[in-house]
Amino acid sequence: MDSLYKEVVDATADYLGPSADRFVSRQIVGHLGKSPEKLKNRDLNILIKWIKPAIALLTDDTEAVDNYISSLKSLSKKKRK
Amino acid sequence: MPVNTDKSTISKLKKELSIAHRDLKKASTLFSSIGEAVIVTDEYGRIERVNSLTEKILGYSSNEMIGQRFFNIVKAVNEDGTLIPEIDRPITKAFLKGSAVFERLYYLTKYNSMVPVDTNVSPIIFNNKPSGAIEVFRDLTDEYIKEKIQSEFISLASHQLRTPLSSINTYSQMLSQGYAGKLTSKQLSFVSVIEKATSRMNDLIHTLLNVTRIEAGNITVNVKSIDIDNLCDEIVGSLEYLALERGISIKYTNDSITSVESDPVLLREVLSNFLTNAIKYTPRGGRVTLRVEANDRVVFSVKDNGYGIPEQSKNYVFSKFYRANNAVKNDVTGTGIGLYLAKEIAERLEGDIWFKSEINKGSTFYFSLPLIGSAEKQGKFTLEIPN
Structure with a gap:
């Protein structure tokens, strides 16, 4: 089963490459206080709130940041088992 | 939506605009008056605002900085000149932590010289959302x-x-x-x-x-598990010659605690100092007792039945080079540094130091540590122990 965490990492990898896993897991542990595999839809809003400025620091492309955040927001709307 | 253009509304709006301009000017003046370098970034990590100290330290003008990506302007390196990755920078960590991060590192100026800085950076939270960061840093050159x-x-x-x-x-x-x-x-x-x-x-x-x-201000604290009996026996043993020479008996008692986490070199320095003073300022035939007790703290005490400390000297006992009159009279060789050093060490070990004394009856010097012991600290120097 594909976890939400894996989907977030896959979406992030388009922008951060191999660092995506480390970046996303640190954000989840730091801001949500839970292990990455336990990420749920309802956590995404808080995660997105903090991921946006963090990833904005690491890339020069504001359009890419907005596109990335949109892709994360669409993950939060996806129904899961 | 129709706009209300009657005179009183316009007047009210003009007044509010004037107040807003005044507040903005005041905020701008406050920002420029801050005595440290300040950089404000927006939610996209671009430099939004800097003050004149930032221009002075980094060598860029505000026009060269504003609108630029933070990491393109503020490059940080280690002491050996290697670039610190963006993901390990304090500002990135601040967004990860959600609160202020304090670090010392080196910034590269526009002219590629390295400046040591003390920096603290916090996310700016506006409407419950991080909307940028504010970094304050100081040139440590x-x-x-x-x-x-x-x-x-x-x-x-x-x-x-x-x-x-x-x-x-x-x-x-x-x-x-x-x-x-x-x-x-x-x-x-x-x-x-x-x-x-x-x-x-x-x-x-x-x-x-x-x-x-x-x-x-930079002593290393090397925390180890200290066998208290071993340490105290060793210290007492090393001072036995001095005690014998002066006809003083030394006793050690401990029925409370076997070990403590702290720096044995620093702890030894404090206790040796207490014991040496007790021996030197007790007349022939006197008694000195080193005791260790533990309740909510580990307390080391050295008690003597010596000359005591005059009332007028009590406030200066831990001052550098201070020696009470009766101390000078009874031991011409003292330097007045030992207790000052003991106090500085006590602070470094997160301990407390104090004493009780009565003239011609004796003194008891105390040094206590938290039960969990001292915290490890990295410094540039370690204290020496004498040969």
């Missing part, structure tokens, strides 16, 4: 120069003062052992005076250098 001078002085003093003393010590020992021929008893007594003076000089250099290291 002057402090680094001062530390370098202190460090060089310590190395120089350590070597330059000790080398001739070492020669004096070696040759006086060779004389007393007959390497230059058998000495008369008078000559031997003269050599003995030289040896004692050399030993005192060595102790003084050791203490002064330790004080300099402590005052540089």
Whole structure:
């Protein structure tokens, strides 16, 4: 089963490459206080709130940041088992 | 939506606009008046605002910085000049942590020179959302120069003062052992005076250098699990000769606690200092007791039935170079640095130090540590123990 965490990492990898896993897991542990595999839809809003400025620091492309955040927001709307 | 253009509304709006302009100007003045360098970034990590100190330290004008990506302007390196990855920078960590991050590192100026800085950076939370960051940093160049001078002085003093003393010590020992021929008893007594003076000089250099290291504010605290009985027995053993010479009995008691996490070198320095003072300032036939107790803290105490401390001297006991009148009278060799050093060490170990004393009845000096012990600290120096 594909976890939400894996989907977030896959979406992030388009922008951060191999660092995506480390970046996303640190954000989840730091801001949500839970292990990455336990990420749920309802956590995404808080995660997105903090991921946006963090990833904005690491890339020069504001359009890419907005596109990335949109892709994360669409993950939060996806129904899961 | 129709706009209300009656005179009173326009007047009210003009007044509010004027207040808003005034507040904006005041905020701008406050920002420019901050005595540290400040950089504000927006939610996209672009520099939104800087003050004049930032321009001065980094060498860029505000026009060159504003609108640029933070990491394109503010490059950070390690002491060896290697670039610190963006993901490891304090501002990235601040967004990860959700609160302020404090670090020391080096920034590269526009002209590629390295500036040591003390920086703290926090996310700006607006409407419950991080909307940027504010970084405040300070140029540490002057402090680094001062530390370098202190460090060089310590190395120089350590070597330059000790080398001739070492020669004096070696040759006086060779004389007393007959390497230059058998000495008369008078000559031997003269050599003995030289040896004692050399030993005192060595102790003084050791203490002064330790004080300099402590005052540089950068002593390493190497935390280890200390067997308290072993340490205290060792310290008492090393001072037995002094106690015997002065006809003082030393006792050690501990029925509370077997070990504590702290720096054994620093702890030894404090307890040795307490015990040496107790022995020196107690008349012949007196008693000195080293006790260890534990309830909510580990408390080391050294009690004597000696001369005590005069009331007028009590506020100065831990001051550098201070010696009470009766101390000077009873021991001409003291330096007035030992208790000052003990107090500085106590602070570094996160302990407390205090005393009780009554003139002609004696004193008790206390040093306590938290039950969990001291925290490990990385510094530029370690204290020396005398040979």
